[in-house]
Amino acid sequence: MTTFKTKILPIITILLIFMFWYSSLSVSYLIMIAPMLFVLLVSYIEFKSNFLKQLGFSSSNFNKKNILIHAPLIAFTLFLIYYYVLLPLLTYITNQPIDYSDFDAVKGNPVSLIFLLIFVWVSAAFGEEIVWRGYFMKQFVKFFGEGKISMTINILLFGILFGLMHSYQGITGQLLTGIIGMILSYIFYKKKYDLWLNVAIHGWFDTIAILALYLNLGQ
Secondary structure, three states, X not given: OHHHHHHHHHHHHHHHHHXXXXXXXXXXXXXXXXXXXXXXXXXXXXXXXXXXXXXXXXHHHOOHHHHHHHHHHHHHHHHHHHHHHHHHHXXXXXXXXXXXXXXXXXXXXXXXXXXXXXXXXXXXXXXXXXXXXXXXXXXXXXXXXXXXHHHHHHHHHHHHHHHHOEHHHHHHHHHHHHHHHHHHHHHHHHOOOOHHHHHHHHHHHHHHHHHHHHOOOOO
C-alpha cells in the first residue's frame, strides 16, 4: 500500500493530468482548477494531514512581509524583464507577436478586471503553483533527488512543458511562459520549497500583467 501511495499514485496522477491537458495543449485558467483539486486530493492520500506542508505550504514560511513586500517587488522586477527584455527579444527571434486575444474582454472593463483578478489568483497563482511547483517539481525531487544534474533537468523539463501548455499565446507566448516557469521553479528550489512565496510572486506578476492589459499599455 505504501508503494502505491508514494510511487504508483504520483506517476498515475501526473499522467492523468497531462492526458487531461493533451487534446488542446493549452492550460487556460479554467482547466487549472480541476488538476489543482486532484493534486490536493492525491497529496492528502499520500501524506495525510501533512499534505499542505509537503506541497510547500509550511506555516513557518507564511510571512506577511514576503507576501506583501518581497513578492510584489520580485514580481515587478520579473515583469520589467519580461516586458522590456524577453518580449521584444523573442518577438524579434520568432517574428510573431504574442497573442493576448484571450484577454481582450478585460481592456477598459472594470467588471471583467475584478473577476479576472480573482480568478487568476485562484487558478493561476494557487492552481499552477500547486500543480507545477508544489506537486510536479517536488515529486521529481522525491524520485530523482536534489543533485545538480537532477535539479537542472527538473527546472528545464517542467519549464518547457509549462510553456508548451500555453499555446493559446502563440509560439512567442509559449517561449516566454516557459522561461518564466523556469525562473519560478528556480526560486521555489532556492527558497527551500516555500510555495507561499511562489504563489505570491505568481499572483502579483499576473496582477501587474492584467492591469497593463486593462489600461491597454504598450498597444
